Amino acid sequence: MNLEKVVFGFFVMLAATLNFGFFIGDIDDPALHNPYELFAAVVVNLIATVLKFGDRTQIGAVHLATSLVADLQLIGAALLFGYATYVSTAGMNESWTASVVSLSGGALLANIVSVVLLVVETVSFHRG
């Protein structure tokens, strides 16, 4: 067992699950989307991205790319959330919530691709 692989798999999975947890629920109901979960998703995604630095393989490059996409979308979601709470006069209403959650949904897709890549890598390793 390779500890590096465990840590790597852990963070990739955790990023995907946290993201999923935030995303699930009615898209325009703020009560169903906990900001702490979004915060955790952003942090774990950033850590997962850094873990993918410096991998020279093709699959490592795709890993890094999907992670960067997820970061971009989640940070966008966090910025929207911050704008809605602090700046916008309307506050965190349905439309803002829908924007934030849909951005996190995009990030979720990227995270799922990451997980699929992880599984593919593992399976092909066992075959080889």
Added chain:
Amino acid sequence: MGNPLLTFWRHLFDGDDEHHHRRAALRVAAASASQASATIFLILRRMRTPLIVLIVIFAVSVLGLTLIPGQDLDGQPSRMGFFDAFYFMSYTASTIGFGELPYPFTYSQRMWVTISIYLTVIGWAYAIGSLLALLQDRAFRSALALQHFSRKVSRLREPFVLIAGYGRTGELLGHSLDGLGRRFVVLDKDGERIDGLELDSYRGDVPGLAADARDPGHLAVAGLDHPSCEAVVALTDDEEANLVVVMSAALLRPELPVIARVTSRALAERMQAFGSPNLVNPFDRFGDHLRLALRAPASYQLLMWLQSGPGSELTDRAAPPRAGRWIICGYGRLGRELAADLRAEGLEVTVIDDHPEDVDDPGLLVGDGSDPWILAQADLDRAVGLVAGTNNDTTNLSLVAAARRSKPSLFLVARQNRPASAPLFAAMDIDALLVPSEVVAHEVYAQLSTPLLWRFLREMPGLGDAWAAAVIDSLTRVCGTRLQALWKVRLTGQEAPALAGWLASASARLGDLLRNPENREERLHAVALLVLRGSGTTLAPDEDFVLKAGDELLLAGRPGARRALDTTLFVPSVLEYVVHGHRVPSSWIWRKLSRTPVADAPSRR
């Protein structure tokens, strides 16, 4: 990664030999470049831990701030939002510190902030510290230097020379090439030499890489596979490295001319097996020069002058004794060459060496040459010349001094090994001084500068001493004792558009072309050294030489003369004045006004 499309293209083009070589070279370069990017990946990998530590510390601090209850100004309980917490942590962690925002903190918040301040400062210090350490890392810096270098080389659009080995010889050659306005790329194992490139005052930008030339990958990065590379020069002081450079060039770019420095015959043989490199052996070449000096002092003087490049002074004409006995001290590579050369000239030779190895020489005397007793035994008083040819400068200097004291009229030849001894040898005023690095640099310069100069120098000794003396006289009349510009003119439609009609008339005298466009009674300050027609050459053509279209001329003279000649070559009315003495108006209006028939313009004939 195996790409099926790429494989298909490879199969499609596999038959072509040219492609094969080019591709091999590209692969070599790619291997070296990927080494550089591997280092970058390693650096990224090493930044993982500091970055993750920083992210985690930030996340924990921000999360704590949002969870700990606070108070607003009215004493109502309120919690910090994520944005407030992140904003506060950002300016606190970077030690900017705007104070407690948005409301003054409660004690529980302050306790948490105290902890997180220590954590974040440690996190930042760790991350920035590791980043700075990586920037100082030698492997990282050399990887960056390699990338920078290969980018510079791949952006070269002019023809350039690849010089492997930038010692004293490389530096001399570099300055001569730079003087001609040519570009070159330098490779040397010694990083200090490459750093020294920046201190050298070159006009062009010289890309340099501190790397071992024995690695074909480094050669490829230095431009061996570059389409603009026009020649490869191997000048390292390691014979085997030179052999590897010759090999790599012959295998990866067989069409490129290669010039290599070599001092041993065995290695020369091995190099000859790879294509046909031009080998320069400083000792052999110096022996040839000495023979030339014995036979034809003026030819030797002209050879030395032209080889030293623009700006060099004419040296005095040496007059080595043609008959008598020579003493050679030091029977190494130089001593053997010179002994053979002098004997071939019919001179008697006595050799002195303190540790001769497997030598069977009739005139050999074993002992230390600087010992007066040994010199006396060699019968110095009845000798005509002495060669101080050991590989130790101190010994050579004391030999010369001792010999001169016992017989002032002796012809003295000395070998200078280290550049630092140059002023001492210059003060000694030696008749013929061998500086191996200079011999090699001059020889390579003559081969690279223009093919015409190289031909001139090779064919010139055959024309005799009196002829060479005449050429030197005409050169000194034109440009004094300091060699000015050397340049080449091709009488083609592109380089001499005004001349087409005149050249076809079969009365195109060289003397008419070399007149001053301001005043045709004056001769231009330039001398034609050589005319190349097809593959035949005419050395130092006289004024009545008839030029034809397609001739190539090698000219020596003042830079001003070069500009004046260019005017003659490009402007038809100037040519008309220079050749026939007619002032033809060059503009259309003046031609109409002065009623000069247009047909008179030489280009329209």
